[in-house]
Structures are given as C-alpha cells and as structure tokens.
Amino acid sequence: MDTRFLESFLTVADCGSMAEAARRLNLTPAAVAQRIRALETDLGQTLVTRVGRTVKPTPAGRAVQLHAPSLIKALRDLRAMAADGMPAGQLRIGATASAMTGFIPDILATLTKRYPQIEYFLMPGSASDLYQAVQAGDLDAALIVQPQFPLPKALGWVTIRKEALLLIAPERLEVGNLHATIRMQPFIRYDRSQWGGQIVDRYLRRHHLVVREWAELDALDAIAALVNRGLGIALLPDWAPPWPEGLRLQKLPLQDGEIRNMGVLWDLSGPRIAATRAFVETCEALAANDR
Known part of the structure; x- marks a missing residue:
C-alpha cells in the first residue's frame, strides 16, 4: 500500500473537497481522485461519497480515517529505523x-x-x-x-x-524624522497575530506611536508590494531574500528596533x-x- 494514497485520502476527508485537497497536496483534482480510487481498490471498500458539492467519508472511510495517521507514522518511523x-x-x-x-x-x-x-x-x-x-x-x-x-x-x-526592523517606504517619499513619518503616513500593519507582527506592535507601543492604520496583513511580500505602489508605509523585518522583483523602496533601519x-x-x-x-x-x- 502506498502511504501517499492514504495521506491523500486523509487530506480529502479533512477538507471535504477534492479541489481543496489537490491544492494542499500540489496535485490536480484528477490525480487526487485517481489515488482515492486506487486506495479503494486496494482495500475493497468505498471510502468517500459526494454530498452536494462536498466529499464525505463513508463508514469504511471513517474507520480508515481514524487509524491511518498512526499507520502512516509507524511506516515513516520504520524506514528511519531500518537505516540504522x-x-x-x-x-x-x-x-x-x-x-x-x-x-x-x-x-x-x-x-x-x-x-x-x-x-x-x-x-x-x-x-x-x-x-x-x-x-x-x-x-x-x-x-x-x-x-x-x-x-x-x-x-x-x-x-x-538575525533580521533588523525596517521602515519601508515608497522610493519617492521624502522621509525626514522616522517617527514623524510613521505617525503621518498611511500605515500597513504586519498582522499582530504573527510573532513577527508582535515585534512591530511592541515597537509602536514602546515609542507611543499612534498610526493611521488602514490594513493589517500577514504576508510580508504583499505588504511590500502595497508600499511599492505608494499606498502607505510599513514596519517589517529585513527578511531573507528573495523579495518580490521590481520593488522600488526605501529600507530604513530603526536603530532601537527589536531583532527578529x-x-x-x-x-x-x-x-x-x-x-x-x-x-x-x-x-x-x-x-x-x-x-
């Protein structure tokens, strides 16, 4: 039995959709469906059924769903142990x-x-x-x-x-005093639910900076792209390359910024x-x- 087929079945059962499972597994929906059919043939049982636009496990599928994770883990461990x-x-x-x-x-x-x-x-x-x-x-x-x-x-x-905290701004924006710029310009916030975003939040609080926030995002490259289009400024860690191509930004280190x-x-x-x-x-x- 190919454990990849079991993993594909578990993904389908988890998200309730062949299309979503295919996206998570980086496969086509047809390839995911083929894996499910092969697993059903191997086990001699129907494992999923369509209910409207969703896919749900059958009773046999729910039994496999319950026990497959421990089986997959045991097989992975066995391969590693056999390598001595x-x-x-x-x-x-x-x-x-x-x-x-x-x-x-x-x-x-x-x-x-x-x-x-x-x-x-x-x-x-x-x-x-x-x-x-x-x-x-x-x-x-x-x-x-x-x-x-x-x-x-x-x-x-x-x-x-170690990634320093940066003020990123559009290339043509005149930046004098950094804190004045942070207060006055439209601000794109790094999501506070992210650990990196909490570093930004602590900096703003420590310096009592009230910002003109209009968006809060968890994707660093998306924030940088918005700043590139002149839609605001942001505080971001100097993350490892590559950054999105074609950006024309000012990257200004904050001397007392917390390191990520x-x-x-x-x-x-x-x-x-x-x-x-x-x-x-x-x-x-x-x-x-x-x-």
Whole structure:
C-alpha cells in the first residue's frame, strides 16, 4: 500500500473537497481522485461519497480515517529505523512563508546531495502553528521566528538569521524624522497575530506611536508590494531574500528596533533524529556561509 494514497485520502476527508485537497497536496483534482480510487481498490471498500458539492467519508472511510495517521507514522518511523543511524526516511519540515522561499530551497538542495535517502514533507504555516506541530510530534523541525518564551527541554533551537526592523517606504517619499513619518503616513500593519507582527506592535507601543492604520496583513511580500505602489508605509523585518522583483523602496533601519531571530526548532528525540540533525547542521552551515 502506498502511504501517499492514504495521506491523500486523509487530506480529502479533512477538507471535504477534492479541489481543496489537490491544492494542499500540489496535485490536480484528477490525480487526487485517481489515488482515492486506487486506495479503494486496494482495500475493497468505498471510502468517500459526494454530498452536494462536498466529499464525505463513508463508514469504511471513517474507520480508515481514524487509524491511518498512526499507520502512516509507524511506516515513516520504520524506514528511519531500518537505516540504522544514517539520515534516511521521511523528514517532516515546517516553514513560515518567508523561510519557505528564503531558506528552504538552498537547504534542501544541499541536503539532498549529501543524503539522497531522505524524503521530504513540507508544511507552510505561521510560527505559532508550526511550533505546536513540532511540539506535538507532527513535524520533525521547523524554520520559524524564535518564540518569546522558554522552550521545553524536549525541543532544540538554533538561530540562523538575525533580521533588523525596517521602515519601508515608497522610493519617492521624502522621509525626514522616522517617527514623524510613521505617525503621518498611511500605515500597513504586519498582522499582530504573527510573532513577527508582535515585534512591530511592541515597537509602536514602546515609542507611543499612534498610526493611521488602514490594513493589517500577514504576508510580508504583499505588504511590500502595497508600499511599492505608494499606498502607505510599513514596519517589517529585513527578511531573507528573495523579495518580490521590481520593488522600488526605501529600507530604513530603526536603530532601537527589536531583532527578529529566524531559526530552526526541532524535536531532540525520535526515530528520525539522524535526518533531523543532518537538516539542522545544514541550516547552520549555510547560515555561517552567509555571515
């Protein structure tokens, strides 16, 4: 049985839609449907049924949905254990949006050359959600903003990039006093539910800055694009390249701004620890080269 088919079924059952499952899995709806049919043939049971525009598990599907996660995890662990201490098996990695484009490609390209036995599952998400996933054992490691609270002893952390807080403004805007500019110009806020957005909020509160806020977004590249079009200013961390192409911005460091630490959070134990350590060491090596 191909565990990818089980994972596809679980995604369909979770979101109730072949189209949404295909989007999450980066497949076509036809490919997802083909996987479900193959799994149904293998098990000899119908697993899903259509109800209007949604897809729901049948009674047999609900039984599979209940037990499949532990089976998938056991099979992943078995592959890693069979490697006898060598980095192998499926490594489950999470990354924030900026880390997914700024760090993951170089890290995985390097790691794949050294350890071709490792397979990868990538999960995008917010820092808080990815932290919870690593703590729960659903992910082996995650590239996230450093938590502002003590970590459990079961988790490891290493910082790989320090990102200064910037005032970004349209290229043609005359910027004199930074705080006066922040107060007077339309302000695009980095979402306060994000750990990085909380750094911005703390800066504004510490300096008693009341802003003319008109939008609050969680996507750094979208905020930068809006500023580029002259729709306001923003406070953002100097995140790892690439930034969107064609931007014509002023990037002005805030001398007393809080630093956003980006790094790797990982589970210190488990059957895939060899692959996890290889991932962490690769992150550290690439970070050292950048410095």
